Amino acid sequence: MSGLLRRREFLRRVPLEPRYDVVVIGGGVVGLSIAYNLAARHGIRRVAVLERAYLGAGASGRNTQVVRANYNTPETVPLYKASLELWRTLSQELDFNIQFSTQGELDLVHTRDALEVERDKALLDAAYGVPMEILTPDEVLERCPHVDLTGGGELPVLGASYHPPGSFARHDSVVWAYATAATRLGVHIHEGVEVVGLDVAGGRCRGVLTSAGPVAAGEVVSAVAGWSSVVARMAGLKLPISTHPLQAFVTEPVKHVIDGLVSSMDLYVYVSQTARGELLVGAEILPYTTYSQRSTFDFLAEAAKRVIMILPIAATARAMRQWAGLCDMTPDSSPILGRTEVEGFTLAAGMGTWGFKGAPIFGLGLAEEIATGRTHPLLAPFSPDRFARDRMVPDAASAGTH
Ligand SMILES: Cc1cc2nc3c(=O)[nH]c(=O)nc-3n(C[C@H](O)[C@H](O)[C@H](O)COP(=O)(O)OP(=O)(O)OC[C@H]3O[C@@H](n4cnc5c(N)ncnc54)[C@H](O)[C@@H]3O)c2cc1C
Missing domain, CATH: 3.30.9.10 (D-Amino Acid Oxidase, subunit A, domain 2)
Incomplete structure (x- = not known):
């Protein structure tokens, strides 16, 4: 079967609309998990995922597929434990074999x-x-x-x-599992659309400027991992990320x-x-x-x-x-998850070396925060303002970094 046929079957091509309730920047496992959870758990279906290259082009298609929960802080252990629980039934939930395998x-x-x-x-x-x-x-x-x-x-x-409980899941399958499940629920996924600017005025983000034109949004989510500093700067934010x-x-x-x-x-x-x-x-x-x-x-x-x-x-x-x-x-080797000081602009950043295993709970928690305005308790310690409040969650030892 040609690549083109598979693409038609998996990813319905849809026109880019001028307005969505939520625009997610980045077609990696985290952005797709957020989009899927918005549609599946909260009925928010006017959602677009904008990916400048192809799905999984970033770290989501390049990682070593490790899923585990043996972390080092009272904040990170329950977070990754909850994610691991979601991984176990993800194939069934998304109706796609993600080749999840627990091997220790x-x-x-x-x-x-x-x-x-x-x-x-x-x-x-x-x-x-x-x-x-x-x-x-x-x-x-x-x-x-x-x-x-x-x-x-x-x-x-x-x-x-x-x-x-140490496990693996096939990374490409996971990306495509989220993408197809989200698409079935009505989410629009646009490959080859780059976000080049954010429409921010009066402390509020009202949409994105893209290579295919402007798109208005009730909420914009940045899920671009390695490029988080670049996109956050479009909102006027300087992240403590390298x-x-x-x-x-x-x-x-x-x-x-x-x-x-x-x-x-x-x-x-x-x-x-x-x-x-x-x-x-x-x-x-x-x-x-x-x-x-x-x-x-x-x-x-x-x-x-x-x-x-x-x-x-x-x-x-x-x-x-x-x-x-x-x-x-990030300085504390923990993710940055949640709403920012710019109204209507949410971050799923600081994915570091751990974003793959966290994707199921990051997506579930951030979708809940966007839909209800309430911060998921497991995500609360990882809010973007924790650096200003001097409330870091240091866990370099778990992240495999010095
Ligand atoms: C070699 C390696 C091994 C790893 N091993 C593990 C592991 O074993 N376990 C684990 O948990 N984690 C691991 N990680 C980390 C993990 O892969 C990442 O944290 C995770 O994939 C991040 O997912 P994401 O969706 O946030 O970002 P990405 O998958 O990086 O996706 C971001 C997307 O945003 C797009 N983008 C960027 N800028 C724009 C823009 N302006 N407009 C539109 N789109 C844009 C990019 O093209 C990209 O596709 C590893 C990473 C690497 C590199």
Whole structure:
């Protein structure tokens, strides 16, 4: 079947209307989740999603698909726990197989400090009903016999934390699942339409200026992740966000060697095995800011070295493909969710390295806030004004950043 036919079947082409109740900027998993939830849970169907490229062109089509709830603060644990619950039934809810699969997450630790952090995290997570176990090195081998307990002879493994609900979902499927479900409910999705300005006057946002002309809106939502600073500036807002690239690579397919996610908390590297057999390797964000999505050889060499230190069997697999995406990092490594000081302008920003797993609850919560004017209790700690109020939610350790 040609790509054109599939496109007609999945995404009905509709004209861009001059006015919508809600305009969502950004056709990634978060923007689409917001649009779907507005229509499905609140009957708000005059909604447009404006995407300047194609659905999933941003980080939503480039991530490593990890879904988990083992976070480090009383605010983030319940948030991602609620999201994980929504993930479990998302295929049924959206009537689209998102290939959700629970396989567990094994986080190796090589230093006493990291072990302490994981112990504290396990206690906090248990208090919120999120399963986490602390494993000895022998128990690590029971979970994953391929782990090198000497850490490549350089960084011995002292133990691990294990998070049984750690899961994956196929990222492209999730984007298309939300898009098709939203479309069925009457949401208009426009690819190839770029927002170039916002119509803001008297402290109120009344619509967007696009490459296809102006569009009025009762509410405008920015869900553009790596480009959040650019779009917020169109509303006259300066966000405490810096945009950094995050990269990943896959090897050629190899026989089944690991279940779930295996990571190193001290080496900042993680690896899983896709359904096709590829080893999928990710690491930390690059330390510099840029909007470039070019991948680098330095990342490939360093991530490959680190993954071989914990999983020597990876040395036998040839790297096949690598890529990069943008992460909008906040000072506290937590998302920015909610209405802003500009009336009619809502932010789903600060998606960083965690926006994929959060998308179901971010969409549900923000749709509720837009529809009812009430802030969802789980989203309240993440409001855009928390920086001015000095109420940050610091969780860098969970985000895999320094
Ligand atoms: C390599 C990598 C690995 C990751 N791994 C994970 C993971 O395992 N688990 C996890 O939870 N998170 C992970 N993330 C983070 C996660 O992918 C993102 O936080 C999430 O996808 C953000 O989704 P989004 O919909 O907010 O933004 P995006 O998917 O980035 O979508 C934003 C969209 O906005 C569009 N856009 C931008 N400007 C405009 C404009 N002016 N007008 C119209 N459209 C515009 C872009 O084209 C883009 O399609 C990873 C990210 C990367 C890069």
